[in-house]
Amino acid sequence: MTTRRTIGPEELDTLDLADPRLHAEDELSAVWRHLREHEPVHWNPGTETAPGFWVVTRHTDVTSVYRDNTTFTSEGGNVLETLLAGGDSAAGRMLAITDGDRHRELRRVLMSAFTPRALQPVVASVRRTVDRLLREAIDKGNCDFAADVAAGIPLGAICDLLGVPESDRAHVLSLTSSALGSHDADGTAADAWIAKSEILLYFANLARDRRDSGHADVIALLAGSKVNGFPLDDDEIMLNCYSLILGGDETARLSMVGAALALVEHPDQWQALKQGDAGVDTAVEEILRWTTPALHSGRTATTDTEIAGRPIRAGDIVTVWNASANHDEQVFYDPGRLRLDRTPNKHCTFAYGPHFCLGAYLARTEIGAVLEGLRDLVQDMEQTGPSKPVYSNFLSGLGSLPLVLK
Numbered sequence: 001m002t003t004r005r006t007i008g009p010e011e012l013d014t015l016d017l018a019d020p021r022l023h024a025e026d027e028l029s030a031v032w033r034h035l036r037e038h039e040p041v042h043w044n045p046g047t048e049t050a051p052g053f054w055v056v057t058r059h060t061d062v063t064s065v066y067r068d069n070t071t072f073t074s075e076g077g078n079v080l081e082t083l084l085a086g087g088d089s090a091a092g093r094m095l096a097i098t099d100g101d102r103h104r105e106l107r108r109v110l111m112s113a114f115t116p117r118a119l120q121p122v123v124a125s126v127r128r129t130v131d132r133l134l135r136e137a138i139d140k141g142n143c144d145f146a147a148d149v150a151a152g153i154p155l156g157a158i159c160d161l162l163g164v165p166e167s168d169r170a171h172v173l174s175l176t177s178s179a180l181g182s183h184d185a186d187g188t189a190a191d192a193w194i195a196k197s198e199i200l201l202y203f204a205n206l207a208r209d210r211r212d213s214g215h216a217d218v219i220a221l222l223a224g225s226k227v228n229g230f231p232l233d234d235d236e237i238m239l240n241c242y243s244l245i246l247g248g249d250e251t252a253r254l255s256m257v258g259a260a261l262a263l264v265e266h267p268d269q270w271q272a273l274k275q276g277d278a279g280v281d282t283a284v285e286e287i288l289r290w291t292t293p294a295l296h297s298g299r300t301a302t303t304d305t306e307i308a309g310r311p312i313r314a315g316d317i318v319t320v321w322n323a324s325a326n327h328d329e330q331v332f333y334d335p336g337r338l339r340l341d342r343t344p345n346k347h348c349t350f351a352y353g354p355h356f357c358l359g360a361y362l363a364r365t366e367i368g369a370v371l372e373g374l375r376d377l378v379q380d381m382e383q384t385g386p387s388k389p390v391y392s393n394f395l396s397g398l399g400s401l402p403l404v405l406k
Contacts (some may be wrong), residue, residue, distance in 0.1 A: 003386075009034035017044050017055055017319075018080050021397060023295060024389040029336065032057055046317075050084040053317035054296075054307070057349065059328035061308050062320040065299060066352035069099045072318055074355060077198040079394045081192075083317045094239040096247070096355065102228060102356065105142075109225045113161060113218045114358055122157050123365050129156055130369040132249070134377050135198035138405045142384055145401040150256040154366050157361075158248035162241055163217030164206070175199045176249050186200035203241040207234045218244065244359070251293040251349075252363040254390065254397030256370045258291030261401055263374065264381050265337045273375050278340035280375075284368045286340050289332070289347035295323045295396045297351055300390035314330045322348045323396065 005029040007015070014032060015022060022028070032378040035042050035057040046052035058061055065072045074097045091097045095106050112118065133152055137143040155173050164172060175195045207219055222237045231238075244353040263270040271279040299317045312318060325348045331344075350357035357363070374381075385402035 007031055012042075015044075016047065017321075018050065018053075018084060018393050020107065020391040020393045023393055024049075024391045028309060028323070029327065032321070032327060033329075034322060037326060041307045041312075053080070053083065053319050054310075054312060056307060056318060056320045057324035057333040058308070059325040059346075062322070062325040062348055063352045065307065065318060065320045066297070066348070066355065067105075069299075071302055071305050072299035073099050073302050074299060075099055076298075076317075078298050078355075080296065080298055080317075080319060081394065083300070083319075090239045093236045094243050095358070096243050099354070105227045106240070107358065109222065109227065110218070110244075113221055114287045114362065116361055119362055122160050122362065124365050125160060126129055126153060126157050127369050129153055130366075130373045134373045134405070135376060137403075138377065142402065142404050145260045145403045146253075146257045146398055147400065150253045150260075150370070153256065153370065154252035154363070155249045155364060158245055161218045161248075162203075162206075162244065163219055165198055168202070172199070172202065172245065172250070175202075176246055193393060199242050199245065200238055202237040203245075204234060207237040207241065212264070239355070246356070248359050250395055252359075252366050254293035254395060255287055255291045255349075255363070256366055257398045257401050258293070259287045259367065259370060260374070260381065261383070261387065261398065262287065262338055263342075264383050264403070269338050269340050270381070273371065274341055280368050280371050282343055282345070283340040283371050284364050285345040285347065286338065286342045287367055287371070288364075289326045289342075289345055290338055292323050292326045292347075292349055293395060293397050294349065294351075295392075295394055296321045297355075304360075320348075321348040378405050382406070 004025060006027045006029075007022075008030050012034065015031070040056065040058040040061055042055040042057065043216040044053050044055050056065060060180075075091040077083040077091070078097050088097050092102065095103065095110060097105060130153060130224065133149045137145070137148050140148070143149065151173060153178070155169060159169050159172065175198050207223065219237060219241060222240060225232060225253050263273070269278065273280075273283055296319045299318045299320070301312045301314055301318055303314050305312050307318070326332070329335060331346060350360045350363075382404050383402065384404050387398045387402070388400035390397050390399045
């Protein structure tokens with residue numbers, strides 16, 4: 001029931017890979033395959049309102065750029081939206097767009113909240129939430145898996161970590177859904193800007209309330225920590241909460257929805273999971289590869305260099321495309337086939353190198369809990385209506401997926 005127009009490499013010269021509609025409505029597998037084979041470092045021309053950028057598509061080149069945050073910095077922005085707009089004002093203050101010593105120190109502070117031991121209470125809560133939401137969906141019969149199941153899982157976990165009151169969580173979810181993408185093809189940059197501004201304002205107020213409050217959450221952790229000998233100010237706390245809420249909610253949620261669709265569309269793999277022929281751990285990694293919820297990541301070249309023999313100038317925008325690297329035939333056997341027992345599975349879904357996803361363990365746990373819940377509680381799944389994509393050049397996935405769980 002999911003219909004996408006297939007784009008061939010002959011249309012490459014007409015494509016703008018910054019266009020959200022392209023990723024939401026079209027199938028680009030043939031384009032990515034052509035670029036990997038014939039033009040692994042491709043120039044996407046600029047428009048009247050935005051500069052051009054490099055498109056890196058092979059797994060080996062993608063991981064090489066991820067690994068080298070000296071030559072390819074995140075501090076100009078790490079997604080096309082901010083890079084094409086001239087940079088990100090939060091550079092040097094928000095973990096995701098900070099490099100060097102400050103990045104290492106800030107990451108060290110935050111990592112203490114994301115260790116398996118520290119996350120034990122959150123993981124237990126995730127498992128209870130998954131069980132409750134799946135049972136409710138089964139009792140209900142027809143459900144929207146995106147809204148009725150997946151939406152409540154990662155948001156609840158990250159809100160637990162940040163100490164967001166239960167009464168505010170539906171509002172925060174609606175904002176995060178609009179900040180990096182849209183469920184509507186006509187969503188505008190102004191809509192996203194308003195949502196981001198509201199998230200920032202919300203966490204600015206929360207950060208002020210939490211100073212010296214005695215709370216035991218990530219906001220309190222940030223408020224009580226020093227980076228390079230200096231305490232974090234309210235703006236820095238606000239920006240890092242903003243980053244955690246977006247990163248912790250959107251990508252895991254989209255992978256969960258994509259997992260449900262993948263199991264519906266690949267009944268042999270659904271049976272492999274149910275019968276134990278594919279373990280949950282390997283299934284999680286394959287779902288992360290298959291869904292690739294973060295299409296790309298962006299960097300800025302700090303010096304003249306080259307990638308795969310292609311000269312790159314200082315100041316050039318360089319985008320690495322996980323959506324392509326995760327289907328690279330040089331790394332993955334038969335990458336166009338879903339195989340829940342695939343191993344090894346060196347996907348780039350969590351990035352690589354210094355900016356490897358802080359919440360990878362939590363995301364894996366959340367997706368694993370959903371797969372376990374589907375395996376143990378659901379006998380059969382059927383799609384009952386058309387799915388609806390998220391419109392974004394950064395996020396990939398579905399904002400709506402009507403299913404009946406039996």
